Amino acid sequence: MSHALPAHGRESRAGPAHGRESLAVPAYGRESLAELGPSVLAALGVPGEANVLGLPSLPRACLLLIDGLGWELLRAHAGAAPFLSSLAGRPLTAGFPATTATSLASLGTGRPPGGHGMFGYQVAVPGEGRLLNCLRWSDGIDPLTWQPATTIFDRAVAAGVSTAHVSARAFENSGLTRAVYRGARYLPADALGPLVAHAEHAVREGERAFVTVYHGDLDATGHVHGSRSAAWRHHLTFVDLLARRLAEVMPPDAALYITADHGMTDPAGRIDVDAEPDMRAGVALLGGEARARHVYAEPGAAGDVLAAWRERLEGQAWVLTREEAIADGLFGPVAASLAPRIGDVVAVPYADVAIVATRAEPIESTLVGMHGSLVAAEQLVPLLSPGEAR
Numbered sequence: 001m002s003h004a005l006p007a008h009g010r011e012s013r014a015g016p017a018h019g020r021e022s023l024a025v026p027a028y029g030r031e032s033l034a035e036l037g038p039s040v041l042a043a044l045g046v047p048g049e050a051n052v053l054g055l056p057s058l059p060r061a062c063l064l065l066i067d068g069l070g071w072e073l074l075r076a077h078a079g080a081a082p083f084l085s086s087l088a089g090r091p092l093t094a095g096f097p098a099t100t101a102t103s104l105a106s107l108g109t110g111r112p113p114g115g116h117g118m119f120g121y122q123v124a125v126p127g128e129g130r131l132l133n134c135l136r137w138s139d140g141i142d143p144l145t146w147q148p149a150t151t152i153f154d155r156a157v158a159a160g161v162s163t164a165h166v167s168a169r170a171f172e173n174s175g176l177t178r179a180v181y182r183g184a185r186y187l188p189a190d191a192l193g194p195l196v197a198h199a200e201h202a203v204r205e206g207e208r209a210f211v212t213v214y215h216g217d218l219d220a221t222g223h224v225h226g227s228r229s230a231a232w233r234h235h236l237t238f239v240d241l242l243a244r245r246l247a248e249v250m251p252p253d254a255a256l257y258i259t260a261d262h263g264m265t266d267p268a269g270r271i272d273v274d275a276e277p278d279m280r281a282g283v284a285l286l287g288g289e290a291r292a293r294h295v296y297a298e299p300g301a302a303g304d305v306l307a308a309w310r311e312r313l314e315g316q317a318w319v320l321t322r323e324e325a326i327a328d329g330l331f332g333p334v335a336a337s338l339a340p341r342i343g344d345v346v347a348v349p350y351a352d353v354a355i356v357a358t359r360a361e362p363i364e365s366t367l368v369g370m371h372g373s374l375v376a377a378e379q380l381v382p383l384l385s386p387g388e389a390r
Contacts, residue, residue, distance in 0.1 A: 023318055024374045026093035028112040028332040033094055033103050036063075036259060036383065037152035038110040043255070044208050046159040049110075056387065060254035062203045062211045064246055065107070066239050067100060068219030068371070070263020071380035073227055073236075080233045081240040083247075084258065089384035094262045096330045096348075097121070097292030097372040098379050100219070101134035101176055103261035108180030109149045112332025116149050118179070119331065119341050120372070122287040124296050126340040131287050137175025146179060153183030153210075162206035166198045167214040184212065192242050200249040209254075215242060219264070222369035227264040232369070247386045260381040262371045267291070269353035271312070274360060278308050287343060289364065290354035292372030294343030302344040309345055316351035318374070330374075348373050 026032050035052040040061050042051035071091040078085035095106045095113055097120045105111075105118035113119055122131045125141065132138050132146070153163045165181045169188035177186070187198040195213055202211045218235050225231040243258055250256050273279045273286060282301030287294035297305045302321070310319045325346040326334045334342070347355060350373060356365035371378040 023328060024376075024379070025329045026095045026112075026332075026374075026379065028093075028095070028329070031090075031092050032106070032112065033092055033259070033261070033381065034106040034110055034112045034115075034332070036092065036257070037107050040210065040255075040257065041110075041152055041156055041159075041161075044156070044159075044161055044210060046156055046161060049155070053383070055257075056255065058253055058255045059208045060203050060251060061209070062199055062213065062246065062250060062254060062256050064199075064213045064215070064243060064256065064258045065104075066218055066243075066258065066260050067214070067216040068222050068227075068262065068264050068369075069236075069239065069260035069382065070227075070371075070377060071382045072377045073263055074382055077233055077236055080236045083240045083244040084382075084384060087258070087384040087386055089258075089382050091380040092259065092383050093379055094260075094381050095332070096374060096379075097288065098262035098374070099289060099292065099372045100261050103381075104176065105147060105180045107259075107261075108151050108153070109147070110152050111149055114326070114331040114334035114338065116147050116180075117335070117338040117341055118147060119338075120287065120292060120294060121289040123294055123341045124285050124287055124343070129284070131285055135176060141175065143175045143179035144182070146175075151180060151183045153181060155183075156210050157183050160206075160208065162202070162209040164198070164202035164205075164209075164211045165214070166195055166202070166211065168216065171214075181212075192238070192245075195242065196245050196249060199246060203254050204251055213246070215239065219261075219369075222264045223367045224369075226266040226368035228266055229368075250386075255387050256385060258382065258384040263376075263378045263380060264369045264371045265291075265352075265373075265375070265377045266369050267349070267352050267354040269351070270365075271316075271353055271355050272365070273355060273357045275358065276312065279312055281305070281308065286357055286360060288346075289370070289372050290356050290367070291349055291370045291378065293345075293347040293355050295345040295347060297344040306345050309347055313347060313349070313355075316353050317347050317349040317355070320346045320348075322346065350375055
């Protein structure tokens with residue numbers, strides 16, 4: 001497993017005090033998911049948006065997001081996805097952590113994580129002594145307050161662009177949907193045929209249109225069976241058919257873009273925090289996920305927690321203080337009001353291990369495929385388009 005990203009990211013400073021080397025930082029402002037939404041809007045003629053990715057100007061665009069389709073996974077399974085593998089493309093960095101809630105927020109707002117505050121799968125609600133699960137959401141947390149930044153859909157509609165988001169009915173009124181997709185008309189679709197049909201219709205509406213399509217089953221398959229499994233490989237073939245069919249129904253004046261929110265690895269090793277008292281000592285809340293941990297310390301215990309985690313994870317993970325993680329640019333520029341959501345300690349495995357909590361997170365601890373880290377296999381996602389020359 002690679003410890004660092006290729007040239008698409010940058011390496012931050014490193015030093016013995018941090019116990020880490022070659023800390024790879026996502027390419028915010030240049031080649032990350034946060035640049036994709038604004039680049040599409042700019043290509044559609046929306047004023048004030050920056051086309052950092054240099055996308056061609058067209059009046060219509062459809063963006064297919066395949067949850068869990070990492071750049072490296074696609075390259076390793078080209079035979080199972082002949083259509084996707086035939087397309088011109090390049091990798092983008094997902095952002096940190098490389099996980100669904102964070103990436104969808106970066107895509108949906110056009111901001112890096114430090115600008116939207118969706119810092120992972122589970123993050124602390126400051127001052128309340130509890131975690132917010134950003135996928136399942138929690139009662140009493142207003143999505144518009146938690147994530148107040150305007151979305152790319154709000155901005156598109158304000159410029160006269162018709163917008164729609166096509167996804168499973170179960171997500172229609174979720175907190176995550178309201179946080180990152182507000183402004184888009186939601187079109188529920190629970191099978192591949194309706195996904196294509198809704199996208200085909202929506203992309204033709206109005207003089208300009210922007211449609212996003214979300215498919216989550218490849219990621220779910222990887223979590224349960226692993227990204228190296230036959231089940232994952234067979235589902236990739238179905239995804240390939242979905243992408244090909246979407247390309248076939250696009251009108252001539254529409255661009256189709258295909259991307260993902262993160263890659264995936266299948267860590268062989270497990271470090272169980274719930275079985276190691278030294279790792280639990282002084283910890284008030286354990287957030288994040290197995291490949292990107294936010295560790296929230298009890299008052300006055302942050303230094304001891306940092307020392308214990310660095311000692312235990314030496315040679316296996318980057319372990320940083322909140323201040324180091326922000327200074328090194330892991331989240332992009334972080335608004336001061338959002339910083340308390342980040343763990344007092346941030347632990348990011350680069351070795352073939354997962355940091356699990358079998359008592360606190362019994363389901364998550366059993367997953368085979370995981371993601372969240374800064375390693376290339378989890379961090380790099382494709383940006384593909386049938387309209388670009390190879």
